[in-house]
Amino acid sequence: MxxxxxxxxxxxxxxxxxxxxxxxxxxxxxxxxxxxxxxxxxxxxxxxxxxxxxxxxxxxxxxxxxxxxxxxxxxxxxxxxxxxxxxxxxxxxxxxxxxxxxxxxxxxxxxxxxxxxxxxxxxxxxLWDDCLSDNCDERAERGLVLWDAPMGIGFTASPVSISSIGKCDVCGEFHIWCWDCGKKFSLSNESAAQCNCEHSWFWLTAIEGDEVSLNDHQQSESVYLLLVTPIDALIADRKPFVHFPYAETV
CATH class of the missing domain: 3.40.1350.10 (Trna Endonuclease; Chain: A, domain 1)
Structure with missing residues (x-):
């Protein structure tokens, strides 16, 4: 490095x-x-x-x-x-x-x-975890995951479950670390995944428009990480969606 x-x-x-x-x-x-x-x-x-x-x-x-x-x-x-x-x-x-x-x-x-x-x-x-995404295999250097503070998920009919959210410093993909079963996995844009637990929820990423406009001609969008439960879809994290994938990064 x-x-x-x-x-x-x-x-x-x-x-x-x-x-x-x-x-x-x-x-x-x-x-x-x-x-x-x-x-x-x-x-x-x-x-x-x-x-x-x-x-x-x-x-x-x-x-x-x-x-x-x-x-x-x-x-x-x-x-x-x-x-x-x-x-x-x-x-x-x-x-x-x-x-x-x-x-x-x-x-x-x-x-x-x-x-x-x-x-x-x-x-x-x-000690940073290696990125788990296949997208990093196509890059010169495999990324590392910066884990965020853990979040607790509680339901009245079940105990609190703890998960940490991370993002790769190369491909930027979301990572989930379930503390109940210990599984770690990544989610690319517009994908869904579930850990090894028998919980009734799963994780989903979606690209959605934001209310803030960058200028008069362009609408801002974000990639949202959602926790989908039997009764609701909760926003867990977000990152900006890049509109210019083929433009030079500066």
Whole structure:
């Protein structure tokens, strides 16, 4: 694993710990439709609303493993990316600090955070699970799964069941880890799966339109992870749906 990739994954792990919330989802190496560039933008870590496309809660994180401090041009470039990704807040992470001009340029919308390389020494990212999706077999590098905080599922006629939700940092597919039977599995877009338990529910992914428009000509869509029960379909997680699969990722 390259050192910069390990740094990005470490930053994703930190974000997952810092933003643990039932209403927030954290996705490593996310892909977002650029509203101005009309191309696919790569985001090191996306912190987004879990249950709907609320751009006011969106935060994008960029990990810059530079041998120098961040300068004002780095901040300005990142601010332009924030605008293209419809994000009103951002976090720039670096190991070697930033200039005074960069700090002033960041102002209230960009948080400059220092994560030293020494902190990587006590982190074993090999403990991340390998992606279980066949889609990763077609890529140069098989992805790793960043597990989210566990969620409890309770019914009056049955005990509480615990499952964790994760996302691959290469193909982006949802992963489910059932704590009852121990099974782990992935779900591609618009698919369904069930664990080995005898529960009456199953997991489903669906692409659905959101109320927020990226511009006058394009409607936003998300891939929703749903827990389908005998009486309801509950939103468990979501991720942006990329409209430009053949465009260059920048």
């Amino acid at each position: 390259t050192s910069w990739k390990k740094y990005e994954r470490f930053v994703a792990e930190l974000c997952s710990e810092d933003y643990q919330s039932p209403s927030v989802t954290v996705m490593p190496n996310a892909k977002i439709n650029g509203c101005l560039s009309q191309t696919t933008r790569q985001v090191d870590v996306l912190i987004d609303s879990r249950f709907g496309d609320d751009r006011n809660r969106r935060i994008i994180v960029d990990a810059k493993k530079y041998n120098r401090p961040l300068n004002v041009k780095d901040v300005e470039s990142f601010h332009g990316m924030m605008i293209d990704c419809s994000s009103k807040a951002g976090i720039l992470v670096c190991p070697n600090g930033y200039s005074t001009a960069a700090k002033k340029r960041a102002q209230d919308f960009i948080n400059l955070k220092i994560v030293s390389l020494e902190e990587l020494e006590n982190i074993d990212l090999e």
